[in-house]
Amino acid sequence: MRNVYGVLGNPIGHSLSPVMHGAAFKAAGIEAVYGTFQSVNLKGCIHGIRALGISGMSITIPFKTAVIPHLDAIDGMAREMGAVNTIVNRNGYLKGFNTDGWAAIKAIEKVVDPKGRRCIIVGAGGAARGIGYMARKKGMHVTVVNRGEERGSKLANFLECEFVPLSKIYDVDGDVIIQTTPVGMFPSADISPVPENVFHHGMVAMDAIYNPLETRFLKNAAARGCITVSGLEMFVLQGAEQFRLWTGLKPPTDVMRHVVKKALEEES
Ligand code: NAP
Numbered sequence: 538m539r540n541v542y543g544v545l546g547n548p549i550g551h552s553l554s555p556v557m558h559g560a561a562f563k564a565a566g567i568e569a570v571y572g573t574f575q576s577v578n579l580k581g582c583i584h585g586i587r588a589l590g591i592s593g594m595s596i597t598i599p600f601k602t603a604v605i606p607h608l609d610a611i612d613g614m615a616r617e618m619g620a621v622n623t624i625v626n627r628n629g630y631l632k633g634f635n636t637d638g639w640a641a642i643k644a645i646e647k648v649v650d651p652k653g654r655r656c657i658i659v660g661a662g663g664a665a666r667g668i669g670y671m672a673r674k675k676g677m678h679v680t681v682v683n684r685g686e687e688r689g690s691k692l693a694n695f696l697e698c699e700f701v702p703l704s705k706i707y708d709v710d711g712d713v714i715i716q717t718t719p720v721g722m723f724p725s726a727d728i729s730p731v732p733e734n735v736f737h738h739g740m741v742a743m744d745a746i747y748n749p750l751e752t753r754f755l756k757n758a759a760a761r762g763c764i765t766v767s768g769l770e771m772f773v774l775q776g777a778e779q780f781r782l783w784t785g786l787k788p789p790t791d792v793m794r795h796v797v798k799k800a801l802e803e804e805s
Contacts, residue, residue: 539568539569539570540567540568540569540570540592541569541570541571541572541589541590541591541592542558542562542569542570542571542572542591542592542593542594542595542783543555543571543572543573543574543591543594543595544571544572544573544574544594544595544596544597545574545575545576545579545582545594545595545596545597545600546574546575546596546597546598546599546600547575547576547577547598547599547600548575549573549574549575549597550573550575551748552573552597553772553797553800553801554571554573554595554776555571555572555573556796556797556800557772557773557776557793557796557797558571558595558776558779558780558793559571560789560792560793560795560796561776561777561780561788561789561792561793564789564792565780565784565786565789567784567786569592574594579600579603579604579607580607583604583607583608583631586624586626586631587626587629587631590626590629591626592625592626592783593623593624593625593626593779593782593783594623594624594626595622595623595776595779596621596622596623596624596633597622598663601620601621601622601635601663602619602620602621602663604621604624604633605619605620605621605633607631608621608624608631608632608633609630609631609632610630610631610632610633611632611633612632612633612634612635614634614635614638614639614670615633615634615635617670618635618638618666618667618670619666620635620637620663620666620667621633621634621635622634622635622636622637622775622779623635623636623778623779623782625782625783634779634782635667636774636775636776636778636779636782637663637664637667637668637771637775638666638667638668638669638670638671638672639667639671639774639775639778640770640771640772640773640774640775640777640778641664641667641668641671641715641743641745641771642668642671642672642674642675643774644743644766644770644771644774645713645715645741645743645766646675647766647770648741648764648766649712649713649741649764651672651675651676651677651713652675652676652677653676653677653678654677654678654711654712654713654741655677655678655680655710655711655712655713656672656677656678656679656680656711656712656713656714656715657680657682657706657709657711657713657714657715658672658679658680658681658682658715658717659682659683659703659706659714659715659716659717659718659730659731660682660683660716660717660718660730660745661681661683661685661688661689661691661692661693662688662717662718664717664745665681665683665692665717666692666695668715668717668745669681669692669695669696669698670696672715673696673697673698677713678698679696679698680698680699680700680701680709680711681693681696681698681699681700681701682700682701682702682703682706682709683700683702683703684702684703684718684730686700686702689701689702703730706731706732706735707732707734707735709735711740712740712741713740713741713742713743714731714735714736714740714741714742714743714758715743715744715745716729716730716731716742716743716744716745716746716752716754717745718730719746721744721746721752721753721754722746722748722752723748723749723804723805726749726752726753727753728753729752729753729754729757730754731754731757733757733760733761734761736757736758736761736762736763737761737762737763738761738762738763739762739763739764740758740761740762740763740764741763741764741765741766742754742755742758742759742763742764742765742766743765743766743767743768743771744765744766744767744768745768745771746768747767747768747769747771747772747797747801748801748804749801749805750767750769750798750801750802750805751767752768755767769794769797769798769801770794772797773790773793773794773797774790776788776793777790777793780793
């Protein structure tokens with residue numbers, strides 16, 4: 538019997554995870570299928586994973602935090618972050634992991650050593666929480682910049698760092714800036730939450746958004762001499778780590794990157 542994997546969320550229609558993981562399993566010679574599961578019934582879905590013997594699941598919006606009490610074990614970092622994006626099923630025993638924050642900082646590490654760098658995180662939602670947690674773990678000096686004070690201050694308290702309202706982003710200087718809001722995502726692609734003059738030559742600018750591949754934020758950053766990192770890299774690396782957790786094998790990361798990039802280019 539083929540192993541079954543999938544992504545669980547609501548809505549789920551836009552997900553590129555099936556393309557990415559399908560290609561990864563094929564490249565690794567693994568007999569597996571990867572499907573999409575859209576539901577509002579989280580508890581029922583978790584029973585379903587056990588009952589049907591689904592080998593692994595990607596978890597996305599809105600279930601990353603809500604799924605935690607339904608699992609048998611949570612990896613230490615995922616527990617501290619308060620969010621799970623991966624379930625591994627070993628004979629009905631479900632363990633949750635988080636590969637999002639790790640992937641974002643891994644993508645940054647490809648262009649700069651994060652240790653000791655000042656990192657501006659724009660946004661204070663689920664993605665910002667995982668990224669901020671890993672950034673602190675890697676020795677970065679983090680500042681949370683968010684539109685709303687409530688969520689911004691809450692995340693800054695969790696990360697034990699400073700909060701600055703988005704309207705005062707000019708007051709913050711950084712070596713690295715990571716954009717984690719949905720502003721600039723397809724189809725409203727030609728907007729950025731960050732004013733152009735925040736960017737400076739040599740700064741590293743990463744967008745968590747991967748559709749479009751080159752957001753307005755990244756275009757503006759590149760025009761000001763920043764080193765840019767696309768959200769595609771974060772997406773591919775979080776998926777590659779999921780593959781490693783599910784199979785114990787080295788992920789075919791280049792294949793995964795290629796198929797996702799191709800799918801996004803075909804969409805645009
Ligand atoms: P979320 O929990 O809903 O958080 C959204 C954040 O964006 C909040 O801080 C919110 O600020 C801010 N925001 C929303 N609209 C805004 C606007 N018009 N102007 C300024 N700020 C605004 O979302 P999330 O789960 O963190 O996801 C955020 C983005 O990251 C999405 O685009 C998602 O696709 C992307 N993402 C990418 C990957 C990847 O692998 N590349 C992984 C995870 C997420 P307030 O607090 O003021 O409302």
